[in-house]
Amino acid sequence: MAARTDFEANPEMAGSQADEKQNSDSRFESTAAVDPALEKLLVRKQDARIIPLAAGIYLLCYLDRSNIGNAKVLNHTTGHDLLSETNMSNYDFTIALMIFLIAYALFEVPSNYFLKKMKPSRWIAFLMFSWGTITICLGAAHSFAVVTVLRFLLGVFEAGLFPGLIYYLTFWYKPEERSVRVATILASATLAGAFGGAIAYGVGHMNQVHSLSGWRWLFILEGIPSVLSSFLVWFCLPDFPESASWLSAEEKDIAAYRLAEQGSHGDSKSMTWEDAKSTILEWRLWCHYLIYFGISAPFSSLSLFTPSITAGLGFADLRAQLMTVPPYAAAYVVTLLVSWSADKYNARALHSAAFSLIGAVGFIASATLPADSYSPRYGCLIIAACGSFACIPPLLGWLSSNLHSTAAIGLAIALNISMGAPGQIVGVWIYKADEAAKGYPTGHWTNAGLLLFVSVGCIGMHGYYVWRNRRAVGTDQPRFKYPSIFPSVFRLHPQPRDICRSDRATGSMASTTFALEDAIKAIAENGFYHIQDSIVGRRILDMEENKQQFSTTSMAGLQFYRDNVRNNECIRSVLEESFEWCALGDYRRIQEDRGHVFQLRRGGAKADVFVVQLWKDGCRGIYWRGSHRIPRETLGSVRAANRMWEVASAKLERAGCEPVLLDFQIGGLVILDARVAFETDHGSPITCSFAPSYQLRSWPKLIPPQNDNANEMVMELQTGKVGVYFETEGQD
Numbered sequence: 001m002a003a004r005t006d007f008e009a010n011p012e013m014a015g016s017q018a019d020e021k022q023n024s025d026s027r028f029e030s031t032a033a034v035d036p037a038l039e040k041l042l043v044r045k046q047d048a049r050i051i052p053l054a055a056g057i058y059l060l061c062y063l064d065r066s067n068i069g070n071a072k073v074l075n076h077t078t079g080h081d082l083l084s085e086t087n088m089s090n091y092d093f094t095i096a097l098m099i100f101l102i103a104y105a106l107f108e109v110p111s112n113y114f115l116k117k118m119k120p121s122r123w124i125a126f127l128m129f130s131w132g133t134i135t136i137c138l139g140a141a142h143s144f145a146v147v148t149v150l151r152f153l154l155g156v157f158e159a160g161l162f163p164g165l166i167y168y169l170t171f172w173y174k175p176e177e178r179s180v181r182v183a184t185i186l187a188s189a190t191l192a193g194a195f196g197g198a199i200a201y202g203v204g205h206m207n208q209v210h211s212l213s214g215w216r217w218l219f220i221l222e223g224i225p226s227v228l229s230s231f232l233v234w235f236c237l238p239d240f241p242e243s244a245s246w247l248s249a250e251e252k253d254i255a256a257y258r259l260a261e262q263g264s265h266g267d268s269k270s271m272t273w274e275d276a277k278s279t280i281l282e283w284r285l286w287c288h289y290l291i292y293f294g295i296s297a298p299f300s301s302l303s304l305f306t307p308s309i310t311a312g313l314g315f316a317d318l319r320a321q322l323m324t325v326p327p328y329a330a331a332y333v334v335t336l337l338v339s340w341s342a343d344k345y346n347a348r349a350l351h352s353a354a355f356s357l358i359g360a361v362g363f364i365a366s367a368t369l370p371a372d373s374y375s376p377r378y379g380c381l382i383i384a385a386c387g388s389f390a391c392i393p394p395l396l397g398w399l400s401s402n403l404h405s406t407a408a409i410g411l412a413i414a415l416n417i418s419m420g421a422p423g424q425i426v427g428v429w430i431y432k433a434d435e436a437a438k439g440y441p442t443g444h445w446t447n448a449g450l451l452l453f454v455s456v457g458c459i460g461m462h463g464y465y466v467w468r469n470r471r472a473v474g475t476d477q478p479r480f481k482y483p484s485i486f487p488s489v490f491r492l493h494p495q496p497r498d499i500c501r502s503d504r505a506t507g508s509m510a511s512t513t514f515a516l517e518d519a520i521k522a523i524a525e526n527g528f529y530h531i532q533d534s535i536v537g538r539r540i541l542d543m544e545e546n547k548q549q550f551s552t553t554s555m556a557g558l559q560f561y562r563d564n565v566r567n568n569e570c571i572r573s574v575l576e577e578s579f580e581w582c583a584l585g586d587y588r589r590i591q592e593d594r595g596h597v598f599q600l601r602r603g604g605a606k607a608d609v610f611v612v613q614l615w616k617d618g619c620r621g622i623y624w625r626g627s628h629r630i631p632r633e634t635l636g637s638v639r640a641a642n643r644m645w646e647v648a649s650a651k652l653e654r655a656g657c658e659p660v661l662l663d664f665q666i667g668g669l670v671i672l673d674a675r676v677a678f679e680t681d682h683g684s685p686i687t688c689s690f691a692p693s694y695q696l697r698s699w700p701k702l703i704p705p706q707n708d709n710a711n712e713m714v715m716e717l718q719t720g721k722v723g724v725y726f727e728t729e730g731q732d
Contacts, residue, residue, distance in 0.1 A: 528623045
């Protein structure tokens with residue numbers, strides 16, 4: 001099993017374990033595959049540690065948030081309910097609900113910042129202790145003013161939990177794994193609704209025990225578990241895979257490799273203003289936010305008014321509390337099933353569209369049925385609850401899977417859920433107390449309209465993404481454009497030169513005027529040597545058009561490497577001149593990341609790792625001349641989310657390095673020292689890394705194609721002074 005490539009066997013190179021506490025564990029990922037069995041065991045281990053605890057946390061949060069809906073009608077017939085004892089009107093009650101949501105909207109984004117800054121276990125434990133204490137204090141409220149202030153504070157401390165948990169999962173799971181886990185956590189809200197009704201039914205029998213009304217006991221008894229559980233979370237909630245003591249070194253390697261491109265990273269760099277600006281100004285994300293606004297009103301109104309709705313269906317007092325259990329219980333099961341299906345078939349948008357439509361049908365039926373049709377309307381309530389709750393986890397998973405940096409994920413999730421707060425505010429106003437006898441038509445029609453909006457929005461965004469993906473096939477056109485930040489660049493126009501050309505069929509050399517001395521001198525002085533080559537560009541296009549992988553596990557990928565790298569006389573001559581023996585140790589495609597400068601290896605006394613980057617036509621790369629000679633202490637590079645070393649362009653300039661823009665108008669290649677700083681200005685280069693045996697000992701071996709036809713090619717590639725570090729060969 002190969003998990004990731006360490007570009008080092010000593011602290012000078014990227015990824016030294018000795019530097020882990022200084023954010024320097026930059027393990028340069030390999031294209032070698034992770035053993036599926038080991039990965040499956042790792043995910044199960046993570047699930048056992050994380051998901052039950054996260055679901056329990058959210059269940060307690062939701063209990064403490066929504067129990068005010070139970071308190072409103074609990075023991076109403078005896079005059080010992082919340083409104084009677086605090087002299088609140090229905091209007092006052094709605095204001096108290098809205099105040100909570102205003103605080104919730106204001107504090108979601110800053111809370112996600114502190115979650116990353118203070119570690120998830122510390123921040124979430126602090127939030128739990130705070131909201132649990134406030135919930136207990138609500139049991140002592142005697143006026144509208146006190147209830148309102150406490151509800152505002154409750155919103156402040158509960159605001160960060162749900163977006164924080166969604167963000168937290170991106171540290172541990174790949175996009176296709178998140179929806180069902182988000183669903184499990186979110187479904188605990190529906191479970192809390194079911195438990196809340198059952199608990200309220202039981203606590204209602206404690207009315208006037210020790211001279212306290214049932215609603216006061218409800219707040220006290222549901223606040224205490226949050227306070228006590230905060231200590232458990234402080235010590236037991238794991239923060240990041242790289243710091244989890246219960247993961248072995250191999251499991252940490254697998255976790256890092258799994259999420260190298262599609263996850264967030266606990267020790268990645270902090271958000272910059274440019275990160276924030278590019279996320280805030282991305283119009284497609286605002287479409288996601290508007291869709292989430294639409295689902296938030298049904299979610300909020302059902303959470304807070306289900307006890308009132310059931311009370312209007314002919315169920316009185318404590319029985320009304322008990323009858324809130326079936327809608328929530330059904331929604332819990334449906335939410336889990338829908339999220340599992342959305343992940344399995346990778347169709348989050350369509351699942352959300354379908355079930356928001358089902359929820360809309362439930363609300364429309366409730367609004368049109370006669371007010372005294374209690375049983376049919378109760379059935380429609382169950383359908384509406386199932387549809388409304390089930391479409392939320394796929395929506396959140398859909399958003400996070402279309403974001404590709406830690407900074408963007410954290411901010412976008414918080415903005416998304418903050419945009420839901422206005423929708424939730426709508427939800428607290430639409431179920432009017434004076435419409436109880438009519439069956440709350442305003443609330444039902446409003447929710448139906450918003451759910452139809454969600455369904456149409458999901459289908460529209462799905463169509464947009466399909467269109468963008470089809471248009472991007474076979475091109476280097478970036479899916480999302482972010483502003484570039486780098487100083488003035490010196491554009492190097494390629495000079496005419498006699499270069500080696502590869503015969504398209506065999507990869508043999510068609511020109512013999514290549515000057516090896518010039519290439520070796522350029523790499524030693526500048527750090528890189530480049531060639532314009534249209535054949536390389538065309539072959540990359542051929543691979544893209546056939547949707548083939550640039551990987552040693554793919555027969556086509558291995559043939560591409562043989563024909564365009566190993567059999568390229570220019571590349572082979574440089575490698576054979578530089579090393580007694582070396583081997584390909586990493587083979588992958590580096591994604592475009594305009595505005596960010598990276599190194600594949602940080603520091604080192606000599607050039608003992610060489611990299612070949614192949615570019616197709618129309619692509620551009622920026623290479624910092626002389627950066628390979630700058631000590632790592634001077635540049636102060638830090639590990640980035642893509643598992644490479646990121647370095648500030650200002651530090652490179654101060655060190656006397658010069659940025660050179662290579663414009664590959666027809667395609668071409670660059671041979672570079674791995675210590676050279678570079679930027680993928682436009683396009684995604686095919687990248688092959690070569691190292692001698694003493695370096696390769698710390699690298700995982702590459703996996704060859706798993707078929708008999710590959711054996712001959714594998715044997716061929718193992719001969720000569722340039723080999724491949726295959727798992728089957730066991731080179732030293």
